[in-house]
Amino acid sequence: xxxxxxxxxxxxxxxxxxxxxxxxxxxxxxxxxxxxxxxxxxxxxxxxxxxxxxxxxxxxxxxxxxxxxxxxxxxxxxxxxxxxxxxxxxxxxxxxxxxxxxxxxxxxxxxxxxxxxxxxxxxxxxxxxxxxxxxxxxxxxxxxxxxxxxxxxxxxxxxxxxxxxxxxxxxxxxxxxxxxxxxxxxxxxxxxxxxxxxxxxxxxxxxxxxxxxxxxxxxxxxxxxxxxxxxxxxxxxxxxxxxxxxxxxxxxxxxxxxxxxxxxxxxxxxxxxxxxxxxxxxxxxxxxxxxxxxxxxxxxxxxxxxxxxxxxxxxxxxxxxxxxxxxxxxxxxxxxxxxxxxxxxxxxxxxxxxxxxxxxxxxxxxxxxxxxxxxxxxxxxxxxxxxxxxxxxxxxxxxxxxxxxxxxxxxxxxxxxxxxxxxxxxxxxxxxxxxxxxxxxxxxxxxxxxxxxxxxxxxx
Amino acid sequence: xxxxxxxxxxxxxxxxxxxxxxxxxxxxxxxxxxxxxxxxxxxxxxxxxxxxxxxxxxxxxxxxxxxxxxxxxxxxxxxxxxxxxxxxxxxxxxxxxxxxxxxxxxxxxxxxxxxxxxxxxxxxxxxxxxxxxxxxxxxxxxxxxxxxxxxxxxxxxxxxxxxxxxxxxxxxxxxxxxxxxxxxxxxxxxxxxxxxxxxxxxxxxxxxxxxxxxxxxxxxxxxxxxxxxxxxxxxxxxxxxxxxxxxxxxxxxxxxxxxxxxxxxxxxxxxxxxxxxxxxxxxxxxxxxxxxxxxxxxxxxxxxxxxxxxxxxxxxxxxx
Numbered sequence: 001x002x003x004x005x006x007x008x009x010x011x012x013x014x015x016x017x018x019x020x021x022x023x024x025x026x027x028x029x030x031x032x033x034x035x036x037x038x039x040x041x042x043x044x045x046x047x048x049x050x051x052x053x054x055x056x057x058x059x060x061x062x063x064x065x066x067x068x069x070x071x072x073x074x075x076x077x078x079x080x081x082x083x084x085x086x087x088x089x090x091x092x093x094x095x096x097x098x099x100x101x102x103x104x105x106x107x108x109x110x111x112x113x114x115x116x117x118x119x120x121x122x123x124x125x126x127x128x129x130x131x132x133x134x135x136x137x138x139x140x141x142x143x144x145x146x147x148x149x150x151x152x153x154x155x156x157x158x159x160x161x162x163x164x165x166x167x168x169x170x171x172x173x174x175x176x177x178x179x180x181x182x183x184x185x186x187x188x189x190x191x192x193x194x195x196x197x198x199x200x201x202x203x204x205x206x207x208x209x210x211x212x213x214x215x216x217x218x219x220x221x222x223x224x225x226x227x228x229x230x231x232x233x234x235x236x237x238x239x240x241x242x243x244x245x246x247x248x249x250x251x252x253x254x255x256x257x258x259x260x261x262x263x264x265x266x267x268x269x270x271x272x273x274x275x276x277x278x279x280x281x282x283x284x285x286x287x288x289x290x291x292x293x294x295x296x297x298x299x300x301x302x303x304x305x306x307x308x309x310x311x312x313x314x315x316x317x318x319x320x321x322x323x324x325x326x327x328x329x330x331x332x333x334x335x336x337x338x339x340x341x342x343x344x345x346x347x348x349x350x351x352x353x354x355x356x357x358x359x360x361x362x363x364x365x366x367x368x369x370x371x372x373x374x375x376x377x378x379x380x381x382x383x384x385x386x387x388x389x390x391x392x393x394x395x396x397x398x399x400x401x402x403x404x405x406x407x408x409x410x411x412x413x414x415x416x417x418x419x420x421x422x423x424x425x426x427x428x429x430x431x432x433x434x435x436x437x438x439x440x441x442x443x444x445x446x447x448x449x450x451x452x453x454x455x456x457x458x459x460x
Numbered sequence: 461x462x463x464x465x466x467x468x469x470x471x472x473x474x475x476x477x478x479x480x481x482x483x484x485x486x487x488x489x490x491x492x493x494x495x496x497x498x499x500x501x502x503x504x505x506x507x508x509x510x511x512x513x514x515x516x517x518x519x520x521x522x523x524x525x526x527x528x529x530x531x532x533x534x535x536x537x538x539x540x541x542x543x544x545x546x547x548x549x550x551x552x553x554x555x556x557x558x559x560x561x562x563x564x565x566x567x568x569x570x571x572x573x574x575x576x577x578x579x580x581x582x583x584x585x586x587x588x589x590x591x592x593x594x595x596x597x598x599x600x601x602x603x604x605x606x607x608x609x610x611x612x613x614x615x616x617x618x619x620x621x622x623x624x625x626x627x628x629x630x631x632x633x634x635x636x637x638x639x640x641x642x643x644x645x646x647x648x649x650x651x652x653x654x655x656x657x658x659x660x661x662x663x664x665x666x667x668x669x670x671x672x673x674x675x676x677x678x679x680x681x682x683x684x685x686x687x688x689x690x691x692x693x694x695x696x697x698x699x700x701x702x703x704x705x706x707x708x709x710x711x712x713x714x715x716x717x718x719x720x721x722x723x724x725x726x727x728x729x730x731x732x733x734x735x736x737x738x739x740x741x742x743x744x745x746x747x748x749x750x751x752x753x754x755x756x757x758x759x760x761x762x763x764x765x766x767x768x769x770x771x772x773x774x775x776x777x778x779x780x
Contacts, residue, residue, distance in 0.1 A: 106745055110528045131532050229725055280636045280726075285615065419527040423744040427550075434727030438638045452548060456746075 043142045044348040044355075047085065053353040054087040055345065058108075058115035060101040061176070061374070063092035067306030071373045079360045086353045091115065100422055101339070105132065109344070116345035117354040120172055122163060122336065123233065123425060126415040129171040134342040136169035141355050146170050154364055154380035154389070159410035164340040173358050176376040177338025178302035179406040180226070180235045180324040182206075187317040188296045191217040199322035203268050206297065206325050210277035213296035220279040222297040223286040227269050227436050229429045230283045234337040234413040235299065236432060239265040241333035241411055242326050247428065252417050255457070257428050258443070258450035266435050266442040268327070273436055280437045293317040299324065301337045302403050305375025309397075323402040334406035335413045338376065364389055377403055420456030427453045515758075522752035527745045541752035551753060553728060554736040561646060561732055562710045568650035569706045570699055573657035577665055578687070580658075592662065596655035603652065603716035610648050611635070611721060641722050641730040648721075649714050657702055664698030665691070700772040707764055711735075733757050 047053065057076075061068040069092075076088055093104030102124040108114045109132050120128045128134040138146050150156040156174070164172035186196035192212040200206040210221025226235035237247055245261025248254070256262065272278040281289065287304065289295040291311030302321075312319040326332035341361060343354040360366060364380060371378040372393040378384060381404060384394040394400055416424040431449035435442040522541050526534040545551055576595060580588050598606070613619050614634040621631035634644045668691060676686045692699075711734035718724055724731030724739070731739075733753070741750030 100743060103743060106527075106529070107742075110530060110745075112530060131527055131529050133531055229727075230723060279616075280633055282636055282726075285633070285636070419525075419532075420744060420746060423740075423746065426739075426744070430725070430727050433725065434638075437636070438727050438729070440727075448549065452550070455544065 043145075044140050044351050047349065047352050047356075050085070051349065052085045052087070053349050054089065055116040055350050055353050055357065056089045056091060057354075057357060058091050058093060058105060058118040060093050060119055060339070062090055067310070068303075068374055071369055075361060075366050075369055078365070079357060082360070083353075083356055086356060088357060102128070103422075105344070114344040116347075116350045117341060117343055117357055119175060119339045120342050121232075121234075121339045122172075122177075122413045123415045123421065125164065125166055125172060125340075126417050127419065127421050128342055129166050129169070131419060132344065134171045134344055135351060136171055137164075137173060137343065137355070137358075138170050140343065140351055146173075149173070149359055149362065152364070152380070154382045154386065156379050157377075157381045157407050157410075159407060160336075160377075160379045163336060163412050164342075172340030172342040173362055174379060175339055175341045175358075175362060176303070176370055176374070177336040177379075178376055179334035179336060179403055179410060180238050180299050180332075181302050181403050181406075182322040182324060183290065183298045183300055183304075183308060184320045184322055185290070185293060185296050185312075185317055186320045187293065188213050188217045188219055192296070196318075196320050199320075200297075200325055201323075202328060203272070203325050204328070207272055207275060207277045210272070210296060211275065214276060217296070219293075220281075220289060220295045221277045222272065222299070223278055223281055223290070223295055224269055224272070224299045225283055225286060225301075226299060228283060228433045229426055231429070233425050233429055234335055235301070236265075236429065237413055238324065238333060238335040238411075239269070241335060242324070242330065243268075244327075244330065246414075248414055248416060253457075255416075255424070255428075255450050255453055258446040263442045263446055264327070266432050266446060269432070270436045270439075270442060274439075291315070302375040302377065302400075303337070305399060306373060309399075319399065321399040321402050323406060331409070332406075333411050334409055335411050337413065368393075371400070372397075375399075377407055379407075381407065416457075418456065418458040420453075424453040424456050427456075518751040518754055518758075521747045522755050523748070525748050528747045529745075537748065541748040542756070544749055545753045545756055550728060550731075551733070551736065554731050554733045555757075557642065557730070558711055558732040558734075560642065561649075561714055562707055564646050565650060565653070565706050565710045565713075566703065568654050569657045569710075570702045573654055573661050573702070574695070574699065576654075576658045577661035578691075581662070581665055592658060595658050598652045598654070599656045601652070604720050606648065606652060607717050607720040610644075610717075614644060635722050636726055638726055638729040641726060645714055645717050645721065645730050648717055649710070653713055660702060661695070661698060664695050668694045696775050697772055700768060700775070704765065704768045704772070707768065708761060 059072055061072045063069075073090070076090055079086075079088065093101055094107060095104060101119070101121050105114055105118050105120065105128075114132065120134070129136075150161045160174045160177075163174045163177075164170050182199065184196055184199055189196040189209070192209070193216060194209050194212060200209050206222055213219055213221045224235070224239075225231045226233075226239055233247070240247055240257065240262045243261040243265045245256060245259055245265070247257040247262065249256050269278070273280060279286075279289075279295075286295065286298060287300075287307070290298045290300075291307060293311070293315040308319050324332040324334055341358045343351050343358070345351050345354060362379070364383060364386075367378040367380050367383055368389045370376050371383070371390060377400075378390055383390040384400065384404065385391055415421055418424075427449045428446075431440075431445040432442075434440045435445040523536060523538060524534045525537045525541070526532060580591050583591060601609075615621070616631045616633045620634065624631060632640065634640045672690050672694070673686050676690050681689070711732050714732060715734050715738070718730060718732070718735045719738075722730045724735050737750055737754055737757070740746050740753065
């Protein structure tokens with residue numbers, strides 16, 4: 001009696017243990033980090049004339065079917081004509097939530113196959129360089145070649161050239177971005193007895209104008225798309241900098257978003273909401289309201305310029321743009337939004353093909369298309385003075401002026417260090433959001449968030 | 461020499477004979493015992509692969525700091541991630557919200573469906589079917605599609621606020637106010653789950669023989685008495701099942717709505733542990749913290765489930 005039972009149990013155990021043994025190990029080996037900086041000294045070879053290469057290109061501009069996607073697809077079609085041997089498989093991110101465009105690249109990297117070339121937002125620069133092992137472009141193609149791409153007939157704006165640098169290497173080629181622009185519904189301005197040609201210069205002026213719009217035009221006054229978790233922190237960083245602060249210390253060791261200037265910026269936004277000058281909107285609601293002509297002013301990226309122009313035309317209102325307002329007499333410190341182009345492939349041929357694509361997407365032709373049809377800054381600024389490129393468009397659309405002016409005073413959108421960069425951003429922005437819209441004390445909320453976020457910094 | 465050799469030969473022969481007698485028997489016994497396990501193997505393999513392996517790995521991951529990237533090193537941090545679980549305000553807040561979701565969903569997944577099922581039971585055949593179909597429809601709408609519709613309904617310029625306007629009330633931005641984001645998510649979840657629960661209760665009612673009620677009526681019991689002392693006790697296991705479902709699955713029912721409507725906001729006011737776990741693991745790629753929190757919640761929900769199952773065993777009455 002006991003024996004057969006024992007035998008059965010033995011078989012059962014044996015089967016189970018094989019299953020567990022086969023499965024429980026998993027993929028958790030820990031090889032040393034790829035060490036992007038210790039790459040080979042030699043640059044990657046040029047493609048042979050008959051060499052066919054296929055690369056994948058991930059861009060969040062392809063996720064929006066309205067004004068963004070057709071422009072990028074058009075550029076890729078132009079690229080294909082010029083480089084018939086390079087096939088570019090373009091893809092939007094697999095999923096994006098609350099302003100995180102790099103999560104998709106992370107997901108593909110952990111599956112072992114990141115896109116060959118991808119557009120990474122600058123807040124992920126540190127993470128892309130360290131964890132995702134983006135290839136330093138200067139090591140791949142040589143420092144001179146990278147510098148040469150910044151030059152040309154219409155060179156890059158000096159402030160833009162260093163945005164993709166970290167630790168002496170260029171990990172991403174600055175590509176598309178904006179500075180915070182105060183978009184104005186001139187029609188509402190006039191209805192409220194304000195002069196759109198004389199836009200508010202300080203946040204105090206903004207509040208006064210917004211309340212006038214609210215009272216006299218019966219519409220919402222102003223919305224800052226820098227105040228929620230969903231907005232990301234590029235423009236919030238600009239508010240903090242304009243008030244004389246920073247979100248992370250210069251040595252990147254400690255977080256400073258609970259210091260006086262940051263708390264002051266949050267308090268300013270909270271005051272706009274409490275006074276009724278600003279509505280409690282989500283990013284989507286604010287964009288919708290402004291496009292439909294129901295919002296007087298909006299601090300926002302110029303990437304939405306195309307959508308705003310279309311909204312103004314169909315809604316019968318007039319759009320204008322002004323520079324980012326400052327705190328008191330201090331001029332505003334604009335930061336950049338947006339992204340650069342990075343190479344993740346390990347194959348020299350794909351890396352070279354990727355570099356060709358990057359060169360093309362940052363060319364005079366590409367910026368003419370991107371700036372006129374989407375609204376991002378032409379990083380090759382003198383294009384707006386060249387009749388062959390952007391001059392005809394820029395003459396018709398003075399909207400681009402404040403954005404271009406701010407490019408000369410640009411300070412970079414800094415990335416938080418370590419794996420927890422996104423979580424740190426989320427904590428900071430959630431705290432700001434709760435102080436602005438939920439009436440929490442700004443100093444307490446930001447200090448609590450900093451305490452939690454400090455735990456996420458790399459322990460060195 | 462030959463003799464000496466012969467002796468071990470016979471001994472070996474005897475030994476072989478003895479082994480031969482035992483060996484086929486053991487092999488045969490093992491062989492005979494194998495088929496049931498072979499039948500079980502596909503199911504067991506799936507269970508191990510999809511449930512136990514991830515569980516074991518989650519325990520393992522919870523002791524490491526790792527961003528899930530194969531090229532990044534795993535750093536052993538001991539119990540540090542568990543310390544974070546118990547000290548981070550965000551996790552505590554999400555746990556409280558989860559309890560609120562569960563407690564507030566119970567009336568809509570247990571009480572209201574029971575009432576609806578009992579009332580519609582009295583209706584005639586076709587009208588009952590139509591009525592139940594109407595109640596059931598919301599769960600057939602994909603959550604993300606439902607969320608898109610509700611987003612418009614709850615918008616400051618949407619139908620809900622126009623309705624408020626008829627009563628002279630100011631529009632309210634339901635999903636952007638801390639006080640109403642969670643109730644809004646709760647209401648949408650209740651709307652979509654109620655029909656499913658009605659169906660479950662109806663099925664439970666169908667399983668109760670009408671004889672009991674008739675017998676009680678003959679004994680002079682009133683309708684209320686029959687309901688209180690006959691029908692509801694017989695329905696107990698169904699209702700406990702619904703309670704168990706609500707406790708264990710409310711987080712998952714609310715997840716798609718949270719993801720598409722509020723992303724846990726504003727300022728984390730509508731988040732719950734499932735959404736937070738997803739954020740930690742797949743937005744922030746903090747596999748250690750996500751696993752540690754997951755293990756803690758696994759233990760807590762496991763205990764609750766065990767308690768409810770024990771209750772169900774104790775109080776259920778099986779009408780054979």
